[in-house]
Amino acid sequence: MSDQTEPTIEPFGFLAPPTGPGIAPAPTPDETWELNGGWAWVYYGDGNSSLTRPVLLSDGFETGPSSLDALWEGLERKDFAFVGELRRRRRDLVLIGYEDRSASLLRNAEVATDAVLRAVAERTGNAPLLVGGFSMGGLITRYALAKLEHESIDHQTEVYLSFDTPHRGAWVPICLQALAHFLAATPALSRQINSPAARQLLWRHISAVEDTPSQDPLRTEFLAELERVGGWPMRPRKLGVANGRGDGTGNGVPAGEEALKVTSGWFAHTALRTQSLGAAEQVAHLQGLFRKKTATTDGLPDLDGAPGGTLETFGIAGDRLKLTGRTEVAYRSVNFVPTISALSLRDLDRREDLYADIDGIPPEESDFDDFKFSATNESHSHMSEELGRWILDRLPHG
Structure with a gap:
C-alpha cells in the first residue's frame, strides 16, 4: 500500500530566511580557526597583516552547520556592503560558525567563548573587541560574555552588539x-x-x-542559567538593533x-x-x-x-x-522577532506592549545602553544601510 502513504516533502525550515540556490562563494578568509564545535573565519581589515582590531559576529539559527557563503551573502551582497565598509575602517571581521546551529545555546556559547579568547590571545596590540551576533548569535554571545565576567576572565570587549536577537523570545x-x-x-x-x-x-x-x-522547559532552564551568570555582560557598552519598526505600526x-x-x-x-x-x-x-x-x-x-x-x-x-x-x-x-523583544524592552504577553510606540517608553526600560530600530518592518537579520551605518558609527575606540 505504498501508494497510500502521504508524500515526503523536501525538508525546509521556519526559523531562518531561505538562502536559496546559487549563492556565490565567499572570498577565502585570511585565517580559519578550527574550534571545538565550530569555526571562525577571519578577514583582516584593509592594511592589516594580522588580527589587529577584531569585530566578532556570531551566526544565528538553522539546522546543520553554518555556511560561510550564506553569511557573506547577507553581510556584503545585499542592500549594504557592510563587510567592505568595516574593513575599510581597518577592522578585522571574525565570523563565528557552528557545526550544529540547532544545538543548545549553552553548547554553542562554548564555541563563541573559544573564539573570543583566541582573538584576545592572537590580536596584535591592545585594541578592544566588538563581540555580538545575529538573531540567536546575539544570545549566544550575550551568555558567553556574561559567563566570562562571572568567572572573572577578561574578555577585553568594549562593545556588545545584538542584531535582531529575540531576547524576550521569538515567534513562530x-x-x-x-x-x-x-x-x-x-x-x-x-x-x-x-x-x-x-x-x-x-x-x-x-x-x-x-x-x-x-x-x-529548555527555555526556562536557559533563562535561569543566563540569570545565574548575571543576565548581561556589564563591562561592554551594549548596543541593540531591531529589524522592526519602533512607532507601533505592524x-x-x-x-x-x-x-x-x-x-x-x-x-x-x-x-x-x-x-x-x-x-x-x-x-x-x-x-x-x-x-x-x-x-x-x-x-x-x-x-x-x-x-x-x-x-x-x-x-x-x-x-x-x-x-x-x-x-x-x-x-x-x-x-x-518583535521589536520589543529585539530591544529587550518588554515581554510579549500583552498587545499594548507589542504595538507600543517605543518613543513613549522610558529608554531605561531597555537592557541596552543604546538601540536602533528600522524605518520599516523588514526581513529578520537584514543588514540595511540604515542599520549598518549606525553600527559602524559605534565601533570600539582604538
Whole structure:
C-alpha cells in the first residue's frame, strides 16, 4: 500500500530566511580557526597583516552547520556592503560558525567563548573587541560574555552588539508548529521545531499538535542559567538593533484570518490562520488522507502582525506544500522577532506592549545602553544601510 502513504516533502525550515540556490562563494578568509564545535573565519581589515582590531559576529539559527557563503551573502551582497565598509575602517571581521546551529545555546556559547579568547590571545596590540551576533548569535554571545565576567576572565570587549536577537523570545505561529508535527512523512521539520535551540528561542512552543502552547522547559532552564551568570555582560557598552519598526505600526497582517490553505491533493482542506487573541481559538485545521487534527490557542496576542523582523514562514510552507496539491497563501511573511523583544524592552504577553510606540517608553526600560530600530518592518537579520551605518558609527575606540 505504498501508494497510500502521504508524500515526503523536501525538508525546509521556519526559523531562518531561505538562502536559496546559487549563492556565490565567499572570498577565502585570511585565517580559519578550527574550534571545538565550530569555526571562525577571519578577514583582516584593509592594511592589516594580522588580527589587529577584531569585530566578532556570531551566526544565528538553522539546522546543520553554518555556511560561510550564506553569511557573506547577507553581510556584503545585499542592500549594504557592510563587510567592505568595516574593513575599510581597518577592522578585522571574525565570523563565528557552528557545526550544529540547532544545538543548545549553552553548547554553542562554548564555541563563541573559544573564539573570543583566541582573538584576545592572537590580536596584535591592545585594541578592544566588538563581540555580538545575529538573531540567536546575539544570545549566544550575550551568555558567553556574561559567563566570562562571572568567572572573572577578561574578555577585553568594549562593545556588545545584538542584531535582531529575540531576547524576550521569538515567534513562530502555533499553527505552523502544529503543521511541522503533523507532516509525519517529513520529520526533519518537526525535529527542527523541537531542537534544543528552537525550544530555547521560542516564546511559546509545542512539541506535538495537541500540546498547549507554553514556555518550553529548555527555555526556562536557559533563562535561569543566563540569570545565574548575571543576565548581561556589564563591562561592554551594549548596543541593540531591531529589524522592526519602533512607532507601533505592524506589518499589515490581520489577526484571525486564513493565511494558508490547501485546496487539492494529499492535504486538501488543511487551513492555517493568523494568531488571534481569544479563548479556544482554532489556528489550524490539518488534514491528510487518513487523519485530521486541529490546533487551538488561549489568550495569545496577535503576534503575526506585530512590529518586528519578519520571516516568510507561511510563504515557505505554502511553496513546499505545492508539491502535494494546490495551495493559496494570503500572507507570506509574518513577525518573527518583535521589536520589543529585539530591544529587550518588554515581554510579549500583552498587545499594548507589542504595538507600543517605543518613543513613549522610558529608554531605561531597555537592557541596552543604546538601540536602533528600522524605518520599516523588514526581513529578520537584514543588514540595511540604515542599520549598518549606525553600527559602524559605534565601533570600539582604538
